Amino acid sequence: MTKQSRTFAQSLVRTTLRSQRPSFTRTFASTSSFHAEPTTAAASSVPPPPPASSSPKISAIVDQISTLTLLEAAELVDALKAKLNIVDIALPAASSSAPAAGGAPAAAAAEEPAAAPKEKTVFNVNLTKIDAAQKAKAIREVKAIMPSMNLVEAKKFVESLPKVLKENATKEEAEKLKKALEAVGAEVTLD
Numbered sequence: 001m002t003k004q005s006r007t008f009a010q011s012l013v014r015t016t017l018r019s020q021r022p023s024f025t026r027t028f029a030s031t032s033s034f035h036a037e038p039t040t041a042a043a044s045s046v047p048p049p050p051p052a053s054s055s056p057k058i059s060a061i062v063d064q065i066s067t068l069t070l071l072e073a074a075e076l077v078d079a080l081k082a083k084l085n086i087v088d089i090a091l092p093a094a095s096s097s098a099p100a101a102g103g104a105p106a107a108a109a110a111e112e113p114a115a116a117p118k119e120k121t122v123f124n125v126n127l128t129k130i131d132a133a134q135k136a137k138a139i140r141e142v143k144a145i146m147p148s149m150n151l152v153e154a155k156k157f158v159e160s161l162p163k164v165l166k167e168n169a170t171k172e173e174a175e176k177l178k179k180a181l182e183a184v185g186a187e188v189t190l191d
Contacts, residue, residue, distance in 0.1 A: 010086055123174040123190045125166040127181065130158055134185030141184050145177060 054062075068076060080086065130138045135158065143154040145165065157163060165188075166177060178188040 010080075010084075121171055122168050123171060124164050125169055125174050125177050126162060126189045126191065127158075127165045127186055128162040128189055129187040130161065131185035137184040138181070138186050141181060141186075145180075 065073070065076070081088070127142070139151070139154045139158050142158055142165065143149055143151060146154065146157075149157065165181075166174070169177065174190050178190060181188045
């Protein structure tokens with residue numbers, strides 16, 4: 001099958017599913033299967049006229065597809081994907097700020113709860129300043145915190161402040177490091 005006919009089949013399936021999706025609602029029965037029931041908006045809406053330049057063969061296919069139920073259309077999509085080796089494509093999600101059909105936009109906005117600011121859980125521990133009298137203790141503490149450093153590297157690290165001592169530390173770990181470094185006369189900030 002040619003690339004052009006594969007692209008056409010993909011667009012046909014997408015258009016068919018999009019046209020059927022808003023006209024049905026899913027209700028769950030006690031048997032845990034769902035039934036598609038037409039909504040009042042679908043019953044009152046008139047389908048758009050087909051393009052005037054379409055061939056009779058295409059019109060017949062469109063007419064046949066439009067008579068399918070939602071489950072049959074889903075099976076058709078799966079069969080076409082398998083036959084044409086089509087990979088699933090993620091479609092952009094509908095905006096939640098768009099007004100609902102038949103509803104007031106203000107009511108839809110009022111239903112959305114206000115997003116509470118999230119508490120920060122990951123911190124960077126920055127060593128900003130060290131008391132000169134406590135420099136040796138600070139070097140030993142840095143070496144203890146960073147086991148991959150030797151004494152010379154820890155000394156160079158302490159002398160080239162301000163620097164990030166630990167990235168992506170949890171809140172508890174960051175507080176523990178801050179307390180330990182402040183005990184030896186260092187100034188520490190968490191961001």
